[in-house]
Amino acid sequence: MSRHPAPARIDEGTIRALPKAEVHVHLEGTFSLADILLLARENGAALPGPAATLFDITTHDAFAAPEVTTGGGAGAGAAGLSGFLRFLDWQCGLVRTAAQAARVAYAFAARQSASGVLYSDVIVNPTHWNAWRGREIELMRALAAGFDEAEQDGLCAVGIAYSLLRGQSAASADDAVAALAAARPARVIALSVDGDEKVTGRTGEKFREAFARAKAAGLRRTVHAGESSGPVGVWDALDLLGAERIDHGVRAVEDPALIARLVSDGISLGVCPRSNLTLGLYRTWEEHPLPRLLDAGVSVTLNTDDPAPLGSSLEADWAVTAAEYGFDETDLIGFAARSIEASFADDDRKAALRAELEHAARRLAVAEVPSA
Template identity: 85%
Template sequence: MLTDPSPTRIDEATIRALPKAEVHVHLEGTFALADILFLAKENGEYLPGPAATLFDITTHDAFAAPAVSTGGGAGAGAAGLSGFLRFLDWQCGLVRTPAQAARVAYAFAARQSASGVRYSDVIVNPTHWNAWRGREIALMRALSAGFDEAEQDGLCAVGIAYSLLRSQSAASAVDAVATLASARPGHVVAISVDGDEKVTGRTGEKFHEAFRLARATGFRRTVHAGESSGPDGVWDALDLLFAERIDHGVRAVEDPALLARLAADGISLGVCPRSNLTLGIYRSWDEHPLPRLLAAGVEVTLNTDDPAPLGSCLEADWAVTAEQFGFDEATMIGFAARSIEASFADDDRKAALRSELAAVVDERSRTGALSS
């Protein structure tokens, strides 16, 4: 291991108790098996294979694809990113009515709350939701209705990062942002871009105008970069796309000047260690650069990416990360605090979350429960 393992494992219950945000999670990667089965029954759709192996896309002819070097999304496994994206298209294609979309949104907020998440920036890429082609604003509004209901019920608050697809045209990206700026659907707080960097190559120039418009019309900006390709995509995200946050960004460790820029400008990286290992971005925990990113002074948060296909949840990912790198509880509290600051929550919500986290930490210190 990169550091000596912690003598006392930080368990999931301790992590759940920490008020926090999650800033790098795809709604498309959070459908539970029960959600998918229920939607398929509602729509009279056959499953592509046995329910028990539905998330193992290598077993289903409809999704299997030759192995490729993957990135820009999780759960691809040996079937390759193309197979995984076909699975997402099929799964999200089961969501066909506003009520179904609202139910998916509500279920997401409930799962986040179960992990102790108080606020989430959830990434939604409408290109996967094929029943809503040409009706993307209606999809955003249907999801927002579910998030509104969830928040009224005391569940996790959610902001939507509307994601462009790296392979779409510059003109369609500008049109999407302009439509969002005009319609202003509830909960849409940011513009994102995702997809496989390694396949598409550098796309910063192509999306420059869309992100310039996003900044001018008040949307926050987050960019998938520095995962399946090197530091160049992160530079482009900063210089061409006005990124306030980078999703993944782990390959920035390969460029000392980039690390210095990220640290100096306070640009946070939404890192997903388990996803990185599952996709083969790094072969082992020993190779993962998380400790080096922290040592360089980069603001890092811990996230799940696509938890359902990975068979995980946020508290489990935090616990295994702490165990592998020997992080103590104080370090994990630091991750919780950074998650709040890195989020696109409004100032009042951030202030409330800071106070809630401070109260939890004070109580644990007072009772002697805080480990270090």
């Protein structure tokens, strides 16, 4: 992996031109301010504060966390992960009809396409969408309708990773997976689990049966782990839940044996450096273990997590990460290639994505040849 002491910032247009996948992004974290204001107006819902400061959740009492996390800066970071999750509950509660859900899905695909993303595994946690309690399969179908329309219009193709919440019961998790296995809603291709590891503690044993049922039903498995918890969360994800991919996983760097396991088993980490810093997991880019994970041979992809409230985009996150660590265009092509391999896209789509990336890489190489 190439790293230089003072690299020139790679133009975001170059990054957008690289065909790629994104594998760690939450639909709940992609509502634009305009999306939220329209939903609130349609539902006659009051905003928790001034529209201009809506994404600065530290200014709204409803989302303020009881304790401020260290580091992290402004916005969601100072409220901590728990306050941020409360914001997502309020925001997703504004989606109350199938048409609204389909519109949110379509907007997501358009946003991804604008960043040069051709395929996404998007994480959807129905527990945030309180208007759909007891109707989770209907929510999946409404979202799929929006994704279908988007793909028909030439936008990013999307698969849904249905996510459990760490705080829910084993029984409710089992019920959710049983419903998925019975209904087989279109575009739901994986089971996930997310939420604040620090608050809930170890949950691998609790969800073991649900993930085994998901595997038997042909669903892929990805798990949030190694973020606010240490390496033990990643071990549990691998050994108890059969995770094929880890979302975050950065604290695996603290355990050499775990790093060896990730490398030997080819387990990819869906890392979100900007999110980790904004939410206070690491105070500085120098502290973040991304370079060490790469040097150890771990397959790492670069993702946004929750780009709208964190005030970013995939191309911006790639650009700042490249600048901080001295990655060049060849390195970014590598990230794009790993994103395709780590995705849960089917074999035919992966082959098409590889071909598009190879074409773009050749074009970039030609563009860099100096004129005579």
